[in-house]
Amino acid sequence: MLIVADENIPLLNAFFGDIGEIRRVSGRTMSAIDVRDADVLLVRSVTRVNRELLEDSSVRFVGTTTIGTDHIDLGWLEENGIRFSAAPGCNANSVVEYVLSVLSLYAERKVLNDWSQLTVGIVGAGNVGSELAEKLDRLGFSVKLCDPPRAERERNLTFVSLDEVLACDVVTLHTPLTRDSAHPTLQMIGRRELDLLTSKQLLINTGRGEVIDGAALSERLSQADAPLVALDVWEQEPRINPELVGKTWLATPHIAGYSLEGKVQGTEMIYQAVSRFLGLPARKKAGQFLPEPALSKVSFTSAADEQAAIRIALRACYDPRQDDARLRHIMGVPASQERGVAFDRLRKDYPVRRECSSLKVQLKGTSKSLHDSFRAIGFKLKI
Ligand SMILES: NC(=O)c1ccc[n+]([C@@H]2O[C@H](COP(=O)([O-])OP(=O)(O)OC[C@H]3O[C@@H](n4cnc5c(N)ncnc54)[C@H](O)[C@@H]3O)[C@@H](O)[C@H]2O)c1
Numbered sequence: 001m002l003i004v005a006d007e008n009i010p011l012l013n014a015f016f017g018d019i020g021e022i023r024r025v026s027g028r029t030m031s032a033i034d035v036r037d038a039d040v041l042l043v044r045s046v047t048r049v050n051r052e053l054l055e056d057s058s059v060r061f062v063g064t065t066t067i068g069t070d071h072i073d074l075g076w077l078e079e080n081g082i083r084f085s086a087a088p089g090c091n092a093n094s095v096v097e098y099v100l101s102v103l104s105l106y107a108e109r110k111v112l113n114d115w116s117q118l119t120v121g122i123v124g125a126g127n128v129g130s131e132l133a134e135k136l137d138r139l140g141f142s143v144k145l146c147d148p149p150r151a152e153r154e155r156n157l158t159f160v161s162l163d164e165v166l167a168c169d170v171v172t173l174h175t176p177l178t179r180d181s182a183h184p185t186l187q188m189i190g191r192r193e194l195d196l197l198t199s200k201q202l203l204i205n206t207g208r209g210e211v212i213d214g215a216a217l218s219e220r221l222s223q224a225d226a227p228l229v230a231l232d233v234w235e236q237e238p239r240i241n242p243e244l245v246g247k248t249w250l251a252t253p254h255i256a257g258y259s260l261e262g263k264v265q266g267t268e269m270i271y272q273a274v275s276r277f278l279g280l281p282a283r284k285k286a287g288q289f290l291p292e293p294a295l296s297k298v299s300f301t302s303a304a305d306e307q308a309a310i311r312i313a314l315r316a317c318y319d320p321r322q323d324d325a326r327l328r329h330i331m332g333v334p335a336s337q338e339r340g341v342a343f344d345r346l347r348k349d350y351p352v353r354r355e356c357s358s359l360k361v362q363l364k365g366t367s368k369s370l371h372d373s374f375r376a377i378g379f380k381l382k383i
């Protein structure tokens with residue numbers, strides 16, 4: 001059994017070492033020659049999986065350790081009897097924590113006494129969008145959801161239109177990239193939608209870069225009343241547009257889902273799918289491979305300001321400004337191809353980032369509302 005895998009998938013040996021021989025290759029440059037004699041192919045989002053890659057191969061199963069599947073020609077795999085599995089939801093919580101951290105920075109920038117004064121509009125209420133909505137709701141935010149496919153399927157009247165969501169203080173995009181669906185998302189946020197936003201609003205995109213029309217966004221961001229934007233995903237990764245980076249408030253190299261928990265869960269989900277495909281038992285669990293976190297405990301006393309305590313704990317786990325600084329730094333590389341290599345390197349050498357559930361928050365004499373807020377975010381409490 002030969003398993004060809006993107007070298008950036010963590011714990012390949014631990015999960016797949018006793019299933020077959022593993023050949024590690026660069027996901028970005030993976031070619032038909034690399035996969036010709038493989039039985040199983042494991043990829044991340046940077047490999048285009050299509051006829052060109054697989055036509056002359058012996059691959060019978062393809063797994064992607066990601067949520068997104070826009071890099072896979074699902075129709076061609078089905079027509080050719082190749083089994084496929086993605087890892088839905090694997091890094092959803094990581095993306096949610098990214099957005100919460102961005103919100104905490106935005107509230108601070110706006111000098112708000114209470115971050116939950118912000119209204120938040122979520123486009124795409126799947127695993128990420130609905131987990132975010134649930135946490136924000138528990139934290140006291142007012143949330144609006146736009147998801148036409150779900151609204152139609154579920155005949156649910158609580159979903160609102162895209163324009164209604166675009167009137168919220170913060171608009172955050174969590175849709176897949178689709179071209180041929182009933183509600184395609186390719187360039188869903190174009191000139192018209194960007195014109196509806198004002199300098200009093202923040203637009204966050206952690207879905208896929210192509211969901212926003214990049215040229216229209218760049219033009220809009222040159223205008224005086226432009227919204228702030230926080231972008232994690234970009235058109236034409238890894239060769240992203242440095243001019244657009246320069247116009248953003250926060251810019252990160254497609255790492256919203258890069259918590260260690262998220263990545264390892266992605267590997268575990270595909271390990272389970274491969275095991276099912278091969279009729280093997282699947283006893284290994286992501287949790288058994290997670291190391292002790294570098295920071296394990298923070299304490300707050302009755303003197304703590306509630307909003308500050310939440311900010312401190314959230315950013316102790318994840319502060320997007322560090323990723324922003326790293327991305328801006330490589331935008332100084334003059335040649336586009338080398339900048340692309342540097343973008344991929346930022347992602348390959350990403351520092352270990354742990355989720356809030358890895359941090360124990362000790363609270364002494366603090367209010368019940370602070371306990372509830374910490375719980376809502378996902379911290380472990382010690383009272
Ligand atoms: N930046 C990152 O690191 C990162 C990490 C994980 C996922 N993602 C991206 O986020 C996307 C969403 O993740 P998820 O786990 O929530 O996926 P999901 O499939 O669970 O949910 C997507 C939701 O979007 C909705 N949707 C589809 N078309 C829409 C449209 N035109 N308007 C509004 N809603 C629409 C769907 O009905 C669905 O409910 C993924 O497809 C992936 O591209 C990015």
Ligand SMILES: O=C(O)[C@H](O)[C@H](O)COP(=O)(O)O
Pocket residue numbers: 008043044045046065066067068069091254256257258347
């Ligand atoms: O779709 C996803 O799961 C995310 O976009 C994922 O974090 C992408 O990471 P990559 O596969 O590019 O390393």
